[in-house]
Amino acid sequence: MVTFLMMGKYSDDSLRDASGDRTTRVCQILEANGGKVKSIFALLGHYDIAMMAQFETVENAMKASVALNKFTGIAFETMPAVSVEDFDKMLADE
Numbered sequence: 001m002v003t004f005l006m007m008g009k010y011s012d013d014s015l016r017d018a019s020g021d022r023t024t025r026v027c028q029i030l031e032a033n034g035g036k037v038k039s040i041f042a043l044l045g046h047y048d049i050a051m052m053a054q055f056e057t058v059e060n061a062m063k064a065s066v067a068l069n070k071f072t073g074i075a076f077e078t079m080p081a082v083s084v085e086d087f088d089k090m091l092a093d094e
Contacts, residue, residue, distance in 0.1 A: 001036070001054040004061045006068075007077045008049040014073035015048075022072065026051075029067050034060035049074065052081075 010018075027037045030053055038052040055061040058080070065078040082090075 001056060002058070002061070003038070003052060003054050003081045003083075004035075005079050005081050006051040006053060006065060007047040007079075008051070008068075008072075008074040009046075010048040011073050011075070017072070026068060026072065029071060030064050033064035033067060035064050047077075 023040065026040075030037050030051075033055070034057070035053045035055045038054060040052075041050045042048065043050055053061075053064070055064065061078050061080075065076045068074065068076055
């Protein structure tokens with residue numbers, strides 16, 4: 001499984017529909033697209049929401065990102081991530 005960060009920015013319309021029920025449905029959408037939510041955070045600043053999720057493939061992550069945008073109206077920037085420990089190992093292997 002590959003870890004992805006999904007950074008989202010609310011629109012006025014998407015914020016009106018925010019609720020615990022929608023969060024549950026978001027997790028279901030990720031799972032339906034081969035993902036697993038590891039954590040979700042509300043933020044202050046450039047992004048309003050951050051999710052850490054794992055997917056089997058990049059394609060699964062892309063499908064989930066599009067499905068979430070359609071469902072929530074939140075524009076997500078989805079990017080692969082590796083732990084700093086794994087990054088350090090990659091550098092040591094060079």
